[in-house]
Amino acid sequence: MSDDHKHAPMVDEVSEFEILEIAVRELAIEKGLFTQEDHNTWTEYMHTLGPLPAARLVAKAWLDPEFKKLAVEDGVKASLEVGIDWVRTMPTRFGTPSDYCSFRVMEDTPTLKHVVVCTLCSCYPRPILGQSPEWYRTPNYRRRLVRWPRQVLSEFGLQLSEEVEVRVVDSNQKSRFVVLPVRPEGTEGWTEDQLTEIITRDCLIGVAVPKPGKTANDPRPVRKALKPYSH
Amino acid sequence: MSNKPIYDREHHVKKATGIGDPQCFAGEASPARFNVGDRVRVRDLPDLFYTRTQTYLRGTECTVSAVVYESPAAEDEAWDNTDQVEWFYSLVFRQSDLWPDYPQAFGGDTLETELPERWLESA
Amino acid sequence: MALINPEKIALDEEMRARNLENSPIGLLEEIRREGSCWEDLASKWKVDNPDPPWKIWLDATCEVLADKNCALPALERRWEEDDLSEELYQDVPFPERQLLALAHSMIRRGLIDEKELAARKKAVEKRLNMVDQKDGELDSVASCT
Numbered sequence: 001m002s003d004d005h006k007h008a009p010m011v012d013e014v015s016e017f018e019i020l021e022i023a024v025r026e027l028a029i030e031k032g033l034f035t036q037e038d039h040n041t042w043t044e045y046m047h048t049l050g051p052l053p054a055a056r057l058v059a060k061a062w063l064d065p066e067f068k069k070l071a072v073e074d075g076v077k078a079s080l081e082v083g084i085d086w087v088r089t090m091p092t093r094f095g096t097p098s099d100y101c102s103f104r105v106m107e108d109t110p111t112l113k114h115v116v117v118c119t120l121c122s123c124y125p126r127p128i129l130g131q132s133p134e135w136y137r138t139p140n141y142r143r144r145l146v147r148w149p150r151q152v153l154s155e156f157g158l159q160l161s162e163e164v165e166v167r168v169v170d171s172n173q174k175s176r177f178v179v180l181p182v183r184p185e186g187t188e189g190w191t192e193d194q195l196t197e198i199i200t201r202d203c204l205i206g207v208a209v210p211k212p213g214k215t216a217n218d219p220r221p222v223r224k225a226l227k228p229y230s231h
Numbered sequence: 232m233s234n235k236p237i238y239d240r241e242h243h244v245k246k247a248t249g250i251g252d253p254q255c256f257a258g259e260a261s262p263a264r265f266n267v268g269d270r271v272r273v274r275d276l277p278d279l280f281y282t283r284t285q286t287y288l289r290g291t292e293c294t295v296s297a298v299v300y301e302s303p304a305a306e307d308e309a310w311d312n313t314d315q316v317e318w319f320y321s322l323v324f325r326q327s328d329l330w331p332d333y334p335q336a337f338g339g340d341t342l343e344t345e346l347p348e349r350w351l352e353s354a
Numbered sequence: 355m356a357l358i359n360p361e362k363i364a365l366d367e368e369m370r371a372r373n374l375e376n377s378p379i380g381l382l383e384e385i386r387r388e389g390s391c392w393e394d395l396a397s398k399w400k401v402d403n404p405d406p407p408w409k410i411w412l413d414a415t416c417e418v419l420a421d422k423n424c425a426l427p428a429l430e431r432r433w434e435e436d437d438l439s440e441e442l443y444q445d446v447p448f449p450e451r452q453l454l455a456l457a458h459s460m461i462r463r464g465l466i467d468e469k470e471l472a473a474r475k476k477a478v479e480k481r482l483n484m485v486d487q488k489d490g491e492l493d494s495v496a497s498c499t
Contacts (some may be wrong), residue, residue: 011398034422101251149340165339168372173251
């Protein structure tokens with residue numbers, strides 16, 4: 001423990017963007033576009049979201065072949081084991097257009113590598129993986145991943161040999177997907193907690209593979225589209 | 232006659248709450264026309280108002296990898312029409328069938344996505 | 355001779371087809387030029403959270419707008435955000451860009467009015483920068499530090 005007391009770092013400055021966010025929200029509430037109460041409910045729900053439950057699901061699957069079988073066959077049921085109830089979860093309790101209750105876990109093998117995209121919009125398994133990263137939503141990623149998957153993966157630092165089948169999963173209907181990657185070497189005897197740490201969000205989308213010692217996502221430079229996307 | 236309440240804008244909420252969507256449509260579709268392993272082709276149907284069947288898939292042959300769930304197709308559901316529930320299939324395409332100039336060195340690469348039955352015909 | 359960028363024309367046509375007017379909005383242009391982005395604020399104040407604290411409220415706003423009353427459907431908002439991000443707000447980092455795009459969509463759709471938003475912005479700014487003044491002009495403001 002440090003003995004000189006320091007305040008937690010904070011930004012003591014109000015930015016134009018912060019003001020704009022509040023102004024937009026207040027006006028929308030006054031005009032009845034939504035209520036403060038509904039906004040609070042969503043905010044609380046979003047505070048609970050993150051990639052941890054999906055990481056734990058994969059770690060459990062690595063450790064327990066029976067659980068892996070369940071995860072691949074019935075992702076919604078397997079999610080209950082990591083505390084995610086797709087059906088009764090906030091906020092709608094039946095799935096919104098972006099959070100339908102069909103959840104599929106795509107199992108990689110040494111010769112098959114899945115990677116997920118939503119070419120139409122940005123469908124993402126939010127209840128179990130949190131909010132999508134910005135690059136996932138860009139037209140650039142969505143358009144190029146289906147067409148040039150290996151090029152995009154190598155931009156994420158993932159180069160795969162020609163013996164590996166790259167399978168792009170286009171999440172365009174009611175199923176949401178995460179990737180169950182191959183358990184890496186060097187993790188023998190690890191606990192579920194240790195394994196969970198190396199299963200990053202990017203590993204669960206499929207643009208990275210887990211490695212011992214690697215517990216964070218790499219920064220992703222966002223590339224501007226050269227040709228505008230046609231919806 | 233459809234037994235859907237005509238003016239009840241909450242009918243979907245009532246139907247899906249506590250059950251889930253697409254789970255709430257289970258049992259409503261006619262028997263699935265295709266099975267896992269079948270070769271099928273994506274039809275090139277007109278889409279006047281709304282679709283979730285990407286242009287890049289149309290006319291291409293693929294293999295059924297899973298029969299996934301029952302649901303109205305997006306083309307109908309976008310207008311709150313849930314009368315025709317059908318099976319959805321997970322389909323695996325060869326990338327070289329989708330993109331003629333896909334690099335031959337990676338001829339084994341594939342793409343998987345889901346489509347409702349109306350978009351498929353036997354290949 | 356001026357060069358015409360065919361890609362820009364294609365995008366303009368596409369946005370017109372979707373009824374989104376993509377001409378700049380004065381108020382938002384001002385914020386785009388003068389606002390400090392989180393990246394800069396975070397390094398200036400030596401904090402390491404990757405996102406500004408208001409991001410979660412912005413995300414919630416986007417969700418509730420598409421909820422019950424459905425004032426702004428999610429898919430349409432996302433399309434417009436994509437277009438505006440490639441066009442007007444390409445030099446603004448995320449999530450500031452998402453906020454500008456949302457405000458842009460709401461103004462162009464008539465959900466809020468630019469003048470009204472400008473006035474509200476002033477009021478909010480005054481409130482946030484309010485300090486405890488000894489002359490009693492303002493009531494004392496609770497402090498949490």
